[in-house]
Amino acid sequence: MKFNKIVALALALVMVFALCACGGGNTDTKTDDSGSAAKVDTNTVSVGAVIIARDDVPTDQIYAFVSTIFNNHDAIAAQHGKGAELDLEAAASVKGVPYHPGAAKYFEEKGFKVDAVKDGAGTGTAAALNFGTGGDTGTYYGFGSVLANYVSTNSDCKVTALTSGGSQANVEDLTNGNVQIAFVQSDVMNYAYNGQRLFESPVTGFSVVAQLYQEQVQIVTTNPDIKTVADLAGKKVSIGAAGSGVYFNAIDVLNAYDLKDSDISPVYQSFGDSAESLKDGKIDAAFIVAGAPTTAITDLATAGSVYLVSLDDSHVQSLLSASPYYTAATIKAGTY
Numbered sequence: 001m002k003f004n005k006i007v008a009l010a011l012a013l014v015m016v017f018a019l020c021a022c023g024g025g026n027t028d029t030k031t032d033d034s035g036s037a038a039k040v041d042t043n044t045v046s047v048g049a050v051i052i053a054r055d056d057v058p059t060d061q062i063y064a065f066v067s068t069i070f071n072n073h074d075a076i077a078a079q080h081g082k083g084a085e086l087d088l089e090a091a092a093s094v095k096g097v098p099y100h101p102g103a104a105k106y107f108e109e110k111g112f113k114v115d116a117v118k119d120g121a122g123t124g125t126a127a128a129l130n131f132g133t134g135g136d137t138g139t140y141y142g143f144g145s146v147l148a149n150y151v152s153t154n155s156d157c158k159v160t161a162l163t164s165g166g167s168q169a170n171v172e173d174l175t176n177g178n179v180q181i182a183f184v185q186s187d188v189m190n191y192a193y194n195g196q197r198l199f200e201s202p203v204t205g206f207s208v209v210a211q212l213y214q215e216q217v218q219i220v221t222t223n224p225d226i227k228t229v230a231d232l233a234g235k236k237v238s239i240g241a242a243g244s245g246v247y248f249n250a251i252d253v254l255n256a257y258d259l260k261d262s263d264i265s266p267v268y269q270s271f272g273d274s275a276e277s278l279k280d281g282k283i284d285a286a287f288i289v290a291g292a293p294t295t296a297i298t299d300l301a302t303a304g305s306v307y308l309v310s311l312d313d314s315h316v317q318s319l320l321s322a323s324p325y326y327t328a329a330t331i332k333a334g335t336y
Contacts, residue, residue: 042308045319046214046329047249048186049140049291052171052206053100056124057180062102064157065129065181066091066210069147070106072154080146082139082213082291088112091210094186097193100207118207128158132170132182136163137272137299139215139291140183166270167245168198174206185215185289187325188245198243216292216329217249219309220300221285222278229257229309236265238274238286246271250287252323256315275300285309292331301336308336 053062069076070088077083092099092112099107099114101122107114131148134140141163148161162179164170170182171192188198195202219229226232232254239254239261240246247268251261267274267283274286275296288294300306308331311319319326 041333042218042310042331043313043316044217044219044311044329044331045253045316045326046216047245047289047325047327048094048211049213049215050094050184050186050189050211051181051209052097052174052184052189053103053181053209054124054126054174054177055100055118055121055205055207057100057102057122057126057129058124059100059102059105059122061126061129061157062100062122062181062209063106064102064155065151065159066103066106068151068155068157069210070110072150076146076150079150080143081293082143083146085213085291091212094208094211096190097206097208100209103207103209114208121207126180128160129181130179131159131161132164132173132179133161134164134166134170134183134290135270135272137275137294137296138166139294140164140166142295143212143291144183165241168192168243171199171203171206175203181209185245186211187248187323190325191248197248198245213291214327214329215289216331217253218288218290218292218294218297218331219253219285220274220278220288220297221307221309222281222300222305223284224305224307226285226307226309229253229259229311229315231309232285233259233263234265235284236267236282238267238269238271238277238283239264240268240287240289241270242268246287246289249289252319252326253287253311253315256311256318256322271296278306279303292335298336306336 073086092107095115098116098118104114104117133144145161148159167184167188173179191197192199192203239250271288277283
């Protein structure tokens with residue numbers, strides 16, 4: 001009898017380890033009675049969160065903006081968790097779109113030479129900067145507000161953070177002169193500059209300020225039976241606003257699993273609206289692309305069980321091979 005109990009215990013442990021090692025499952029983000037959070041990591045892909053500027057923003061304004069942020073990253077990290085991810089090497093690592101001269105000057109002083117600098121940029125006279133961020137429940141706006149307030153308080157560069165419709169809207173607002181700097185996903189930035197996907201023709205009147213952190217592609221559900229991307233087939237799924245960066249990220253992930261948007265029941269919502277729809281039971285899952293932790297998901301997790309759908313290793317590699325804009329990412333247990 002004692003031997004049988006030992007064998008049963010060993011088998012149980014093997015099953016637990018096998019489940020933990022298996023990619024493509026979902027992760028419960030609801031805390032238990034002891035306050036401990038999700039028990040396992042979630043594998044996914046990410047894109048960069050990049051700040052861009054109109055070419056006519058003065059060099060000294062961008063230099064003040066960048067230097068104030070990176071010279072005081074510890075103070076900024078104390079105000080927002082994303083501040084802890086600020087890294088000079090990553091900030092200066094963007095390729096495919098040239099840097100603003102003000103940013104390039106600062107990075108070179110710190111020993112980092114950017115890939116390219118925009119000729120003729122930095123000659124304008126803007127005295128203050130409107131900063132296009134994102135929805136009011138997203139990381140862009142939350143972190144962007146901290147950056148704007150800190151830079152305005154600690155330098156001669158005055159910055160105002162504004163809510164927006166996200167990356168594509170920010171490129172359009174930048175082009176129209178409604179904002180002078182803006183957050184964008186790295187993939188959307190390249191689509192704009194090269195006239196691809198979201199953009200019918202190249203948009204080239206901007207340059208890079210810095211890459212600040214990575215944005216994870218998060219597949220969120222309240223349904224414990226949705227364990228893999230394949231389980232989304234036939235389900236009502238928010239895949240971002242039509243034509244948005246999130247939309248194309250969702251399509252890329254679905255395609256990696258041999259699914260098309262016609263294989264699901266697509267809903268086109270911002271991630272704030274997606275979180276509300278999940279909470280109200282109006283949709284089964286949502287793609288949310290934002291730096292984790294994301295306020296919309298954190299708030300949702302306080303109301304009930306929320307699960308993150310993990311990508312398995314082979315499909316992560318497929319996404320990396322298909323697009324230069326993705327990076328393998330892990331959302332650590334306990335993030336939510």
